[in-house]
Amino acid sequence: MCSSVTTLLLVTAAALTAGVRAVNVTSVITAPRTVLVGEKLYLPCQAEGIFLTCGWDSPLDEIIYPEDLTDPDGPIVPFPGFNCGIIVNEVTLEDSGHWACIATVEDGFDAQGGDVTVRPVSSWPGVVANVSSPLAGVWGEWGEVQLCPANAFADSLELKSEAPTTGDNTAANGLLLPCRQQGGALPTAITSSMGDFGTWRGLQYCPIPEYIDQFQLRVEPENAFDDTAVNDIKFTCTHYPEEVLSGGGETWGEWGDWASCPPDTAVCGIQTKVEPYLGVSGDDTALNDVRFFCCPTVW
Numbered sequence: 473m474c475s476s477v478t479t480l481l482l483v484t485a486a487a488l489t490a491g492v493r494a495v496n497v498t499s500v501i502t503a504p505r506t507v508l509v510g511e512k513l514y515l516p517c518q519a520e521g522i523f524l525t526c527g528w529d530s531p532l533d534e535i536i537y538p539e540d541l542t543d544p545d546g547p548i549v550p551f552p553g554f555n556c557g558i559i560v561n562e563v564t565l566e567d568s569g570h571w572a573c574i575a576t577v578e579d580g581f582d583a584q585g586g587d588v589t590v591r592p593v594s595s596w597p598g599v600v601a602n603v604s605s606p607l608a609g610v611w612g613e614w615g616e617v618q619l620c621p622a623n624a625f626a627d628s629l630e631l632k633s634e635a636p637t638t639g640d641n642t643a644a645n646g647l648l649l650p651c652r653q654q655g656g657a658l659p660t661a662i663t664s665s666m667g668d669f670g671t672w673r674g675l676q677y678c679p680i681p682e683y684i685d686q687f688q689l690r691v692e693p694e695n696a697f698d699d700t701a702v703n704d705i706k707f708t709c710t711h712y713p714e715e716v717l718s719g720g721g722e723t724w725g726e727w728g729d730w731a732s733c734p735p736d737t738a739v740c741g742i743q744t745k746v747e748p749y750l751g752v753s754g755d756d757t758a759l760n761d762v763r764f765f766c767c768p769t770v771w
Contacts, residue, residue: 514656531569607728609701615665667758
């Protein structure tokens with residue numbers, strides 16, 4: 473399963489200088505990540521081309537070859553869907569350091585990787601801020617706060633919204649936030665109070681391995697006819713401020729200003745303000761406001 477890094481990477485200087493490379497390593501997450509002891513660490517890697525060997529160089533200077541990982545319940549297993557990917561089932565402090573996926577050919581190699589910092593569970597700082605939309609509806613009550621597990625953040629969002637009807641309209645009714653740990657695991661999804669109407673509009677994903685860090689709401693002001701309050705939501709992800717993702721809701725009202733988590737933090741919790749159902753003769757609005765909680769991605 474393991475061999476010397478020096479032996480694996482013996483290539484000629486001329487080949488490297490000339491850029492001779494018949495293999496290409498892709499799908500590697502290169503951004504630094506901080507994980508907690510006991511988390512899973514997902515290390516995707518895809519080698520394209522004809523290669524001799526492909527494996528992960530660990531911080532312990534061991535090369536881990538996916539084809540050698542035959543125990544499905546072992547501490548490290550192959551990552552399905554990636555010919556060179558692996559999953560470390562429970563990281564330890566010894567797993568801190570640089571991880572690199574390396575594919576070799578006769579006259580060279582290609583490698584990509586990134587730094588992983590493993591910290592004790594007790595070091596997790598938790599919530600450091602909460603942010604609310606500057607524009608919101610005026611009805612309803614705040615529901616319970618729901619938080620992602622330690623070191624997990626919202627990497628996608630799904631909006632529940634009622635399409636326009638000939639009767640009473642409510643537009644946005646609720647939100648769902650799947651939580652992804654920095655190691656790559658998806659332990660759960662969180663929500664808060666939710667209205668009774670509408671359909672789920674489909675998950676909108678951040679680019680892997682990014683997380684939601686700011687949002688804005690589209691809100692219809694109070695009027696004398698049919699109030700709907702929140703109609704839609706937009707959000708952006710860490711390191712991708714120019715890529716705006718939309719919940720796919722309704723079109724009444726105006727967009728408010730952005731509400732942003734502090735630098736080096738991302739969304740890790742949610743609380744929603746929802747007006748309870750008023751009955752067949754009432755003017756229901758459902759979702760009126762959203763509060764996101766922010767946790768540090770680096771500490």
